[in-house]
Amino acid sequence: MAGYIPPVDDISFLLGEVFDFDAQMAALPGFEEVNTELATSVMEEGGKFCAEILEPLNRPGDEEGCKLENGLVTTPKGIADAYKAFVEAGWGGLSGDPEFGGQGLPRVLQILLDEMLSSANLSFGLFPGLTRGAVEAIAHHASDELKQTYLPKMISGEWTGAMALTESSAGTDLGLLTTRAEPVGDGSYAIKGTKIFISSGDQDFGGNIVHLVLARLPDAPKGVKGISLFLSPKFLVREDGSLGERNRMSVGSLEHKMGIHAQPTCVMNYDGAIGWLVGEPGRGLNAMFTMMNAERLFVGIQGLGIGEAANQKAVAYARERLQGRSADGARGPVPIIEHADVRKMLLTGRSLTEAGRALAIWTALQMDIAARHPDAEARRKADGLVALLTPVVKAAFTDFGFEIAVQSQQVFGGHGYIREWGMEQYVRDARIAQIYEGTNGVQAMDLVGRKLPMENGAVARGFFALVRNDLSATKGPAELETVKTSVLEALARLEKLTEDLLAKGADPVEAGASATDYLRFFALVSFGWLWVRMAEEASADATTPLKQRKLALARFFAARLLPQTVSLDAAIRAGAADIMALDADLF
The missing domain is CATH 1.10.540.10 (Acyl-CoA dehydrogenase/oxidase, N-terminal domain)
Structure with missing residues (x-):
């Protein structure tokens, strides 16, 4: 293998x-x-x-x-x-x-x-x-x-971290959580409650494990405004920085999961565990979303990574596996990479991963600009673009990553279903990335309901204008004009659709009906933009295998994947009526 x-x-x-x-x-x-x-x-x-x-x-x-x-x-x-x-x-x-x-x-x-x-x-x-x-x-x-005590060893990796947010009755709706934090009297708090799905909740590496726990203070109001965030380490830290006694937390059980079996996903019990407030009382979600937004981008990259690995294995297998005859019937058996259906699966995976990597780099550059650029307006614009693209990266990359893993498994035929080839693990592992750190449906609702309306739609319009200007400025051989024209047409559809969605306002039913299709539409247009950019650079000196591949993949993406935007547009414009028509009892 x-x-x-x-x-x-x-x-x-x-x-x-x-x-x-x-x-x-x-x-x-x-x-x-x-x-x-x-x-x-x-x-x-x-x-x-x-x-x-x-x-x-x-x-x-x-x-x-x-x-x-x-x-x-x-x-x-x-x-x-x-x-x-x-x-x-x-x-x-x-x-x-x-x-x-x-x-x-x-x-x-x-x-x-x-x-x-x-x-x-x-x-x-x-x-x-x-x-x-x-x-x-x-x-x-x-x-x-707290920064001086914990950050040096966490940044080095000597100590690890975990996020303790979810409870059995409080997942996406964190306003339902019941974990409590009682003041001890010395500035610390005693945390009591149980959390589930806590990845990296415990391990055997040594060092400390720093839990960030969402909990309620005694006088906190109901709902999300009553939630605070607390830092609670596995081992209490002495004044000299050394590890002291074990905190009052324990692992109740390990979750039995579909995938990521080498990652300990814990049920954590906090039995009066000592913790310290992070941020202001009642502002726990504000602090949590700093963490969650970073993690959502990270999870999107997980989807990209799985897709890359699965596609690599499928390509290698397709080059070696002999099956069937050549298209003209003259040779056989031939490597299955010669068969059109297999090539379509491999090209789909490759065109999505390489465009995804390009969008990941572009988004990360905006993060660096937002953090360091000397011009305040440049920082503000970059920050808005990162906010806009965060749900797209998280959801689209993980959706595509899972789809690539499944198609790559399909290339292996029956061997893909057998554990020793490793492909079924990619499928199982990739599936969680669509679920945790906010399901992809929630990410799509965030895009349509929160991110598109930012600054009355100015951030989204600014992104579309950037893409349009970039496409208009590209120059390449005549064969790429068809690719560019296809992307510009898809962009025009996306811009029109976005304006129509913004005009409808905050109707939650209509938003829910359109959100996942809209996010995929948005991602495909973004990928198309970057394929034009990559192809333009490749066409200047298309003598290496990498650049020859770029040109071929750009044409494939425009011809075979970008047309999905037409059907997505039609589906979104159908509205919510057919989705909501059937009575719940009739399902």
């Missing part, structure tokens, strides 16, 4: 030729010395770690799973050692704040490393990914004392 190949060549092409990474970094204070050469070398080393250390643990970890015995969680063989090697090599602090010991590299590099981690071992990648989300919340909302 072919091993994972980190897509470093594609990353280098995107950074150096499509996005002019060097000039972008030169404009951001603190990143002046970051360039494509440095980024490529970092990705090469990160890719080696993922391919040589993490991928070999992926299938064995899935088969062994995590265990809970006598209150102690054990991860599969090799995971703890791999995590320690990951931390010792400095990968935990790649984009961390240098004030607390991080390397301070751009978000672009972090997102690209996250993709490779997800391709190689999705379960493993959740440990540093969740830690980074907790770091975001602490850095933006916690007191200086």
Whole structure:
């Protein structure tokens, strides 16, 4: 079975030729010395770690799973050692704040490393990914004392993080949660309650595990306005920074899951666990969404990583598997990559992953601009674009990632259904990314109900104008004009549809009926835009296999995938009437 190949060549092409990474970094204070050469070398080393250390643990970890015995969680063989090697090599602090010991590299590099981690071992990648989300919340909302105590070791990766939000009766509707936090009298709180679905809730790596827990103060009102966020570590920290006594929290059980078996997803019991308020009382959701927005982008990248890995394995198999005769009947058996239906599946996966990687880089660049650009207006615009694209990246990337995993499994035929080939694990692992950190239906509702109306629609219109101007400025061979024209036509449909949705206002039924179709429409147009950009750069010197592939994939995407926008447009315009017509008792 072919091993994972980190897509470093594609990353280098995107950074150096499509996005002019060097000039972008030169404009951001603190990143002046970051360039494509440095980024490529970092990705090469990160890719080696993922391919040589993490991928070999992926299938064995899935088969062994995590265990809970006598209150102690054990991860599969090799995971703890791999995590320690990951931390010792400095990968935990790649984009961390240098004030607390991080390397301070751009978000672009972090997102690209996250993709490779997800391709190689999705379960493993959740440990540093969740830690980074907790770091975001602490850095933006916690007191200086909490920052100084916890951030250095969390950014290095020596301590890990977990988000304890969900309860059995409070999932998306967090206003229903019942966990309580009682003041102790010394500025700390005693937290009592049970949380479910807590990834990385415990592990056997050593160090501390810092839980961020949503709970209610005694006098808190009902609903979301009564929720506060608390930092509660597995081990209390002494004044000298060393670990003290075990906090009053325990793992009640491990969830038995469809996938990500090497990741301990815990039922956590907080039996008076000591914690400290993060942010203001009653403003827990504000602090939580700092963490959640970072995690939603991270989960989108997980979908991208799974899609990349699954497609790679399918391509390698299709080149080797002999079955059937050539199209002219003259040869046989032939590699199945010669068969049109197999090629269509492989090209679909490749065209979605490569466009997804481009959009991920573009979005990460906006994050770096929002954080560092010297011009306040540039920061504001970039921040708005990141907010607009966050639900798109999370939902579209994970939907596409799952679809690619399924189609890649299909390429293997019966072997794809057998565990030893590894494809069924990709399908199982990819499925969770569509569900956690806010289901994809919730992400679509966020896009239609909250993000499109931002600034009375100005952010969305600004994005569309940027895409249109970019497309109009592209120059390439005549054969790419058809691709560009197709994307411009799809963009025009999207703009018209968006205006119609904005004109309807906040009708929740109509929004719910259109949201998932609209998000996919939005993603396909965004991918089309970036295929034009990639093809333009490739056409200037189409002598390498990578650039020849780019041109072919751009044409394939425009001809075979972009037309979905026509049917999506029609479905959305049908409205909610047919969806809501059937009485609930008749289902």
